[in-house]
Amino acid sequence: MDYPGNIFVVAAPSGAGKSSLVNALLELDTRVQPSVSHTTRPPRGQERHGREYYFVSPQEFDSMVLADGFVEWAFVHGQRYGTSKRAIEERIAQGADVILEIDFQGALQIKRIFTNAVLVFILPPSWEELRSRLERRGEDSAETIELRLKNAGEEMAQVREFDFVIINELFERALFDLKAIVHAQRLKFSAQRRTRADTFKALNIT
Numbered sequence: 054m055d056y057p058g059n060i061f062v063v064a065a066p067s068g069a070g071k072s073s074l075v076n077a078l079l080e081l082d083t084r085v086q087p088s089v090s091h092t093t094r095p096p097r098g099q100e101r102h103g104r105e106y107y108f109v110s111p112q113e114f115d116s117m118v119l120a121d122g123f124v125e126w127a128f129v130h131g132q133r134y135g136t137s138k139r140a141i142e143e144r145i146a147q148g149a150d151v152i153l154e155i156d157f158q159g160a161l162q163i164k165r166i167f168t169n170a171v172l173v174f175i176l177p178p179s180w181e182e183l184r185s186r187l188e189r190r191g192e193d194s195a196e197t198i199e200l201r202l203k204n205a206g207e208e209m210a211q212v213r214e215f216d217f218v219i220i221n222e223l224f225e226r227a228l229f230d231l232k233a234i235v236h237a238q239r240l241k242f243s244a245q246r247r248t249r250a251d252t253f254k255a256l257n258i259t
Contacts (some may be wrong), residue, residue, distance in 0.1 A: 054170075055168075056142075056145040056146055056169075057145065057146070057147075057148040057247045057248060058144060058145030058146070058147065058148050058149045058150050058151060058192075059145070059150045059151070059171065059235075059238050059239065059240070060123055060141065060145060060150075060151050060152075060153070060163065060167050060169065060170040060171065060227070061085070061150065061151070061152040061153070061170070061171050061173060061234070061235060061238070061242065062152075062153045062155060062158075062159075062160045062163050062164070062170055062171065062172050062173065063075055063152060063153065063155075063173045063174075063175060063231075064154075064155060064156055064157045064160045064172070064173070064174050064175070064208070064210055064215070065174060065175035065176070065208075065221075066177070066183065066201070066204065066205030066208045066209060067130070067187065067204070067205065068177065068183050068184075068186040068187040068190070068201065068205075069175045069176060069177045069186075069221055070175060070177075070186070070224065070227065071154055071175045071182065072154060073224070074175060074219075074221065074227055074228055074231055075087070075152055075154050075177075077224075077228050078152070078228065078231055078235070079087060079152070081228075081232065082232065082235065084147045084149070084150050085149075085151075085152050085235065086144055086150065086151055086152070087151075087152060087153075087154075088103070088136060088137075088140065088141055088144075088151050088152065088153040088154075089103065089104070089106060089107060089140070090107070090134050090135060090136050090137075090153070090154075090155065091106065091107040091109050091114060091117065091123075091126075091135045091137065092106045092107070092108060092109070092132060092133065093108075093109060093110065093111050093114050093132050093133045093134075094106075094108070094130075094132035094134075095108065096108055097192060098192070106134075107216050110152040111133070114126075114133050114135065116120075116258070117135065117137075118135070121138075122135075122137060122138065122139070123135035123136060123137060123138060124136050124137070124138035124141060124162065124166050124167075125155065125158070125159040125160075125162035125163055125166075126159070127155075127156055127158040127159050127162075129156045129158075130197075130200065130201065130204065132153065134156070134159065136153060136155060136159060136163070137203045138166075140151075141159060141167075145167075148248070150235065150239075156208065157174070157208050157211040157214070159216070160172050160214075161211075161214060169243075171212070171216050171234065171238050172215040172216045172217070172220075173215060173216065173217045173218070173231065173234060174209075174212045174215040174217070174218050174219070175219050175221050175227070176209065176218060176219070176220045176221065177213065177220075177221060178220055178221070178222035182200075182222075183202065183205060184198070184202060184229040187201055187202070205215045217230075217234050219231060221233075246258075
């Protein structure tokens with residue numbers, strides 16, 4: 054189905070700066086709305102239920118899987134994450150642009166269901182910088198950091214499947230690149246024809 058809103062899917066290895074970039078974009082562009090995923094992992098720091106994630110039990114997650122409630126779900130670092138299909142469809146049907154922060158597995162699943170989805174992958178400038186960022190967060194044990202770095206290699210190998218790639222070396226530049234992708238998508242012929250249907254009709258463009 055051709056919805057009036059756009060879907061932007063942002064994936065990255067842990068520590069590449071995905072969440073910081075998406076949060077900065079949301080502050081600058083009110084037309085972009087976040088998609089809140091469900092997860093079985095516990096909250097971190099100041100995270101709140103319904104804001105960063107819907108924190109649910111494994112049993113609740115299983116029930117949603119059986120009810121076909123997720124457009125995608127996957128195991129990531131030993132926990133499950135899923136994106137509600139109904140929540141996305143409702144927002145893009147109303148013309149909103151929805152942005153999702155998910156792993157590469159979920160991103161590819163989203164693309165199979167919503168073929169117009171725009172996939173964006175965030176890369177770190179180097180392995181050394183990625184390790185440094187993970188250590189500076191101060192949230193994970195040394196063992197967890199090593200696991201995240203191991204997983205990062207597998208995740209970054211999927212970058213060729215994405216539409217756009219941003220190397221987050223300088224945050225301001227990476228944010229500019231992300232804003233440019235969103236703006237360019239809105240200017241595509243199909244998007245303009247949906248959002249400015251009256252103008253196209255007045256100009257006899259079909």
